Amino acid sequence: MYKHFTTDDQTLNKLRAQENITGISERLRGYGLVSHADNSYPAELLGVHPEMERTVTSLQNQLSEGAYLEPDDENGAVIGSGLAKKLGVKTGDELVFVTQAADGSIGNDLLMVRGIFRTGHSGHDNSLVLVSLPWLQRTMALPGQIHELTLAVDDPLQAAEYVPTVSALLPKGLETTDWGELLPEMREAIASFDVSRFIFVVILYFATGLGILNTIFMSVVERTQEFGVMMAVGLRPRQVNHLVLLESLFLGIIGAILGLILGLLISSYMSRVGIDLSTWITPVTYAGGTIQPRLKAIFETRNFIDPAILLLVVSLVAGFFPARRAAKLQPVEAIRED
């Protein structure tokens, strides 16, 4: 609690000027008791500038009741649904916060509940209270001080690579850590997910390739007589080879176009709405993160273009063997095939 620091506009502006930094929030943390009527529970208070906090978290989108903090709201509070239930408070109720301030005194003040959030993360829902930064600084006797500067970056998976750059922009003596260091289990979970996804994708493309191979091969077998006639009237073996490869490519192009359209529609729906599984599953808190009971997709161009290009490559590779077989046909024998 006693390791705190100050920032200035110059530092904040330097950070904001970084291309890969998408959000900055100054935070002060305080721990103490919150009370309402006869109920008291320990809580973690997070003092923030609401307009800055919006750029690094999405708590404002997870309100189950009331409204988010407003910038000029000095003693407003947004609290977790679990804590609200235990305290028996609803929007508009008063809370009393008691804590030991930084100077050793007892800090206490009144808060007004403006909203209640439900994240699914049991730790947050049962103990977190979001309050105004100036209010918490005053209550904790830490004027102008903060405990952390939270940054959001464009690609969270690359966050570790941004650490040296960010560190160089901050005053000396401050420690810069990425989320992977703070939540190593989550980092491992994502890494293992990437591996399992890679294996899944390899199997998927292999199966797709076999499917295309089977389709083209059957097409060649069924049209053996046709190829025989074409070769008899003068089509060269290499032209037969190219013909089958072209058919395979066209099949891939048609498949890719249909897949793109279908994928676009499904991904669009999944990114906006998703599939709600909350009837069967409750949110799972794991490794410092929360897995929501809703299947959702991230809408990214790469998710369409990469599979489409790979499908075309797979189509061509899968068409290679049937094309070779067709080119090696003997016209006399092929014409006799039924």
Added chain:
Amino acid sequence: MSLIALRNMTKIYPSGNQHITAVDELNLFIKAGEFAVLAGPSGSGKTTVLNIIGALDRPTEGAVAVDQCDYSEMSKKELADFRLRRIGFIFQSYNLIPVLTAAENAEFTLMLQGVPAEERRKRIEAIFAELGIDGLENRRPGDLSGGQQQRVAIARAIAPEPAVILADEPTANLDSHTAEDLLDLMRKLNREKGVTFLFSSHDQLVISHAQRVVHLRDGRLESDTRQDA
């Protein structure tokens, strides 16, 4: 000068541990403009001879020349080019490409030869009119009768103006009336345009229409007669 020359041509097929002699030291010479038939019972070797003349198969021994071109040493690509420029085929089962229209089937060989689209269209229009199938250009083989399909096959064979047209049992799948019409048509093309036809058939109707009848038996020449047709 013979258009087709077979000299001591032998064709032997391996069959398990044995060898079957399909054609045995055959000597046969066909002149340009002839309307000839290779006749004989099944297994007499007539289709084998036709396939070898058509560069679809190679002789085991002997020499074969069509239009003064010996193709015994040609590569597969050269054989394909040879067939494209010098040979026209008419098959027993018509063997049109089902996904192409009648006109597209007929101009397939012209397209392979690189004939421009406009010229192809004009030539096919004229041939279709001559063969009595004008108006059927845009129909697919599945929508045509057997006789109409075989006329399209004839159109495909004569379109590139080959040195010889080889017809393997061309009337076998047709009723006698349609078969006679087709034979008359091919005879007309032979007389008026000088197209050389060589058939393989055991059908008396075909044999009766031929100007020259070459009888084969067990791969050997049994008789070679000329008749008024």
